[in-house]
Amino acid sequence: MNSRQPTCLSFSSLIVFLYYSLVIFLTTNATISSSYHHGNETDHLALLSFKSLITLDPYGALTSWNTSFHFCDWNGVTCGKRHKRVTALRLDSQGLEGSLSPHVGNLSFLRELWLRNNSFQKTIPHELGRLFRLRVIRLDSNKFSGVIPANLSGCLNLETFVLGSNELVGSIPKYISLLPKLTILVMQYNRLEGGLPSFLGNITSLEALSLVENPVGGSIPDTFGQLNNLKEIYLGGCNLTGTIPLSIYNLSLLTILTLPGNQLTGSLPPAIGTMLPHLTELQLRENQLIGLLPPSISNCSKLTILEMGNNSFSGKLTIDFSKLRDIYYISLHYNQFGTAEMDEMKFIDSLNNCSKLEFLELSYCNFEGAIPRSIGNLSYQLSFLNLQGNKLYGNLPSSIGNLVGLTDLSLGFNRLTGNIPSTIGMLQNLQSGWLNENQFSGSIPDAIGNLSGISVLVLSSNKLEGVIPSSLGNCYRIQALFLDNNRLSGKIPKQILQLPSLSILLALSQNNLSGSLPSEVGDLKMLSSLHLSNNYLSGNIPSSLSGCNSLSYLYINDNLFHGTLPPSLSSMRGLVELDVSHNNLSGQIPRFLDGFSLQALNLSFNDFEGEVPSKGVFANASDFSITGNTKLCGGLLELGLPKCKGKNKHKRRIPVFVIVLMIVSMLLVVSCIVYVLFKKKRKDQPSQSTTNEQFMKVSFDQLLKATDGFSEANLIGKGGSSSVYKGVLEHDDRFVAVKVLHLQIQGAYKNFIRECEAWRRIRHRNLLKIITSCSSVDFQGNDFKALVYEFMPNGSLQDWLHSKVHASRLSILQRINVLIDIASALDYLHNFCVPAIIHCDLKPSNILLDDDMLAHVGDFGLARFLGTDSYLNSSSVVKGTIGYAPPEYGLGSEMSSSGDIYSFGILLLEVMTGKNPTHDIFNEGLSLHKFVSIALVNHAVTDVTDNDAISLQSTEEDVKKVEECLASTLKIGLSCSTDSPTQRMKIENVVRKLHHIKDALQNIQGYQ
CATH class of the missing domain: 3.30.200.20 (Phosphorylase Kinase; domain 1)
Structure with missing residues (x-):
């Protein structure tokens, strides 16, 4: 018994030990559970505080944030699997307005905070500095103001820090240099000042830096050379001065170096290409750099973009482009490369191996010499070629016809001679051709009529002779035709007057054209400007001219026209400037002219007679001219004309019925007389100045x-x-x-x-x-x-697409018409305004519809004027509207016409699908662009097209044709809204393709 007692005691002790161990375990476990519950509650309350400061949630992003769901299941919230603590908050592009709650700083397990593309305001809470686990902060494209919080140094694990496109002020805080893991720092499009601090050079982990469009000023610190891991630098538009420090060129991992739009001086090191061999993008445009463009750039074999325009580089261009096999964009315009050496254009030969080249901009570079035949060996991918404004001479090589991919060709303002080669007709993708201000002679080749897709053809100011080829009537997409200031003779061919696409300008001035003006001129119903001055045109002005009901500028001065102005011109109430001076016109000045909104009127040196009106344009003597008409009377006193003779007061009173008959007769006579007045003699084109415009x-x-x-x-x-x-x-x-x-x-x-x-x-x-x-x-x-x-009585396009105000909705054909109207307006803004205008905020609410459902683009409050130094272009932030603004704006790119194209593409997809780009179905990687793209791949076009647009009930064949038109339209939208700006469709091409789709629809039964 005694021998077993110790064993029993040991067993009892074991039981007691296990009992107390179990109690301790359960107590500890309960404490841990309580602790976790407390942590969860902290996160819960922090999220509720976040929601409480949201003042607008247009898409219901926070609808699920209620007691019906655990907060880990709320939209945009991600929790850890083990502890159920919030690890990520992602609410990008939800249209949220309000301020950011400081209680977000209580989400102690938070690793990612994504709130980009919303409308958060006020300051960024400094409580974010508590989040030591935070790796990603994306607060870009909001309205945060104030300074960058000074105590985010606690975020020691921060890797990505993006605050771009806000309204932040002050300087870059020093604590940023203390973040040991920071790899991406993006703060573009704010108002940061105080220079680029040298301590940025201490962030040795940094791989990408962007401060685009901040007025930081100062110079680039030499300490940037310490950033050995840096791959991408974006410092465009930062008001930087001084030279680029040599230490920058020691960053051998650099792939992107963009410093455009500054005031940088000095020259580039001769060995730049050897020092930075991995460069893919080199953008130094719009600075004050001088010296040679180093030939060592040839060593950057991965280079895709080379932008060095608007500097003062000089000397011979000796880069061996044949080594740059991946390059697709070269822009060297506005430099001084010319040396007058015989082989100055030899570099063109080395471009022959650049099979990916799409864009070649060499205008105003002072190049002198002949265009080599090797120009025709450039890439089939080349779509843009600009050699304008140099000193190029000799013939244009016929090999130019090999560049079948060209959409834009500019050779103007050179000294080219000889005939225009007939091979130019092989450029069937050409949309704009500029051969003006040269010395081309001979006749216009008949093959030019093969350019069926061309929108703008400019042959002005050459020595071209012979007749205008009737084959131009085959250019059925042309919107502007410039043949002025040549030696063309013969009659105006009816074929070009029957081009309904002519909507911008038809310029035939200063030639030797003769004969009458064909009645077919009235078919130009969309034309805005008609220039026929300084020719030998004769006969009466055709009454059919009134068919040009969109005409704003009409110049038929310095011809041999006679007779009266047709009464039918009374319907041309859109005229802004009218010049009929130096003809043989007669008759009285019609009273209806004083009801027009004319800003300039020239009736000089004709044979007009009778009383000069004194209202409308005639109320200001500086707005019209009547010199050389000796039979006029009355009008303003400053005209110095004799008074018009009055009736004899002593004659017998005329019976009332006779007076009535006289009045009626006079009205009939007046209704058949046309009057035209003008401000001063115009020899050719309308003045671009509008500084004296008169309006009520x-x-x-x-x-x-x-x-x-x-x-x-x-x-x-x-x-x-x-x-x-x-x-x-x-x-x-x-x-x-x-x-x-x-x-x-x-x-x-x-x-x-x-x-x-x-x-x-x-x-x-x-x-x-x-x-x-x-x-x-x-x-x-x-x-x-x-x-x-x-x-605009029919409201906005937004109303028609998304409001219940309209009982009926837009048909497919109506939608195509609206898209054509918008695209035509963009084409005008981008290609025909001087300077070009970028709208920057294209969206359905800015498209208004008149009585005839004609679409008008409005709201130019964010517009930009390209190529000017106007302070109107110096806004700190231009974001456009979420969903419509192109992605490159968020990455620091400058406003451009391709940005408008992107917005148009999104707008087109919205018009056709009935869904806006921020619709709640577009999340988790699905966008409007991808939504349509998937449908096209799966041949499910009708599934994504707005049901209200599809109303045709016809044969299976016709339905199939409609589906083809829908697919073609959606493809345009996808092409315009692609992420890459250089791959977006040209707006001229958009107009052409939409017209083709419209024509196809109208040929389908039920769409007549």
Whole structure:
């Protein structure tokens, strides 16, 4: 017994030990569970605080954030599998407005914070500095203001820090240099100042740095040479001065070096290509760099983009491009490479091996010499070739016809001679051809009519002879044709007057054309400008001219026209400038002309007679000219004309019925007489200056009365910096739209000035017309600024696509027509305005429809004027609208026409699908672009097309044709909205393809 006792005691002790161990385990486990529960509750409360500060959630992104779901199942929230703590918050592009709660700093397990492309305001909470596990911060494309928080140094694991496209001020905080794992730092499109701090060179882990479009100023620190892991530098538009430090060229891993739009000086090191062999993009345009362009750039064998334009590089261009097999974009314009050596253009030979080359911009480089025949050996992929503004001489090689991929060819302002080669007709993809201001002679080749897709053809100011080839009538997509200032003779061929696509300009001035003006001129119903001056045209002006009801500028001066101006011209109320001077026209000046909105009128040196009106354009002597008409009387006193003879007061009273008959007869006579007045003699083209434009003036009181005190009942729209009211102007009882600027909103005043400037430059039937502007004070003495537009009774495209206001919806054909209108307006802005205008905010709410459902592009408050130094282009942030702004804007790229193309592509897809780009189905990688792309791959076009658009009930064959048209339209939208700017479709090509689709639809039964 005694011998077993120790064993029993040991067993008892073991039981006690296990008991207490179990108690301790359960107690500890309960404590841990309680701890986890407490942590979960902290995250829960932090998320609720986040939601409480959201003032607008247009797409219901936070709808699931309620007690029906565990917060780990809420939209945008990701939790860890083990502890159920929030590890990621992703709410990109949800249209959220409000401020960011400081309680986000309590999400202690948070690793990723993605809130990009929203409208968060106020400051970034400094409490984010508590999140030591945080690896990614993406707060770009919001409205955060104030300085960058100074205590985010606690985020020691931060790898990606992106705050671009906000309204941040101040300088770059020093703690950023203490983040040991930081690899991506992006702060472009803010208002950061204070120079580039040298401590940035301490972030040795950094791989990408972008500060594009910040007024930081100063120079590039030499310490940047310590960033041995740096691969990408984006410092465009940072107001940088000084030279590029040599230490930069020691960063051998660099793939992208972009420093455009600064004031950098000095030259490039001769060995740049050897020192930076991995470069894929080198962008140094718009600086003050000098010296040779180093031939060692040939060693950058991976180079795809070389942009060195707008500098002062000089000397012979000796880069061996044959080694740059991947290059597709070369832009060297506005430099001084010319040396007058015989083989100056030899470098063209080395481009023959660049099989991927798409864009070659060599304009205004001072090159002198002949264009080598090897020009025809360039890449079949080449779509853009610009040699304009050099000193090139000799013949244009016939090998130019080998470049079948060309869409844009510019050879203007050179000294080229000889005939235009007939091989030019082989360029059937050509959309714009500029051969102006050369010395080409001989006749225009008949083969030029093979350019069936061309939109703009410019042959002005050469020595071309012979007749205008009738084959030009085959260029059925042409919108502007310049043949002026040549030696062309013969009659105007009817074929070119029967081109309905001619909508911008037909210029035939300063030639030797003769004969009458064919009646077919009335078929140019879309034409905006017609220039026929300084020829030998004769006969009567055809009454059919009134068919040109879109005409704004008409110049038929310095010809041999006789007779009266046709009464039918009374319908051409859109005329802005009219010159009929130096002809043999006669008759009286019609009274209806004083009702036109003419800004310049020239009737000089004709044989007009009778009384000169005194209203409208005739009310200002500087706006019209009647010199050389000796039979005129009356009018303004400053004209110095004799008084018109009155009736004899002593004659017997005429019976009333006789007076009535006389009045009726006079009215009939007046209705058959045409009057035309003008400001001064014009020899050719209309003046580009519009600084003296006359338009009615309105006061604050008049607008107050017109809108019934800016009442809510008349409010028809409201934006971030303006409100739009419907009103009736008292003096002419017409409806107008009054856009009142909220000047307390930052940027509103600049938007007002920008929109006025845009209106001053543009005139196109598809652009919304500003009637006048008002800059005054209101009844409280505050600044008041407003724009008065023509009223669009059919509202916006946004209403037709998404509102229930309209009982009927748009048909397919109506949608195509609207898209053609918008594309035509963009084509005008990008290619025919000087300077070119970028809209920057194309979306359905900015497209307005008139009585005839003609689409007008409006709201130029964010517009940019390319190639100018206007302070209107110096905005700190231009984002456009979420969903419509192109992705490159968020990466620091400058505003460009390709950005508008992207917006148009998204708009097109929205028009055809009925879904906007921020629709709630587009998440987790699915976008509107991808949504349509998948449907096309699966041949399911009708599944994604708006049901309201498909109404045709016809044969199976016709249905198939409609589906083909839908697919073709959607492909245009996809091509325009691709992520790569260089791969987007040209707007001229868009217009051409949409017209083709429209023609196909109209040939289907039921679409007549």
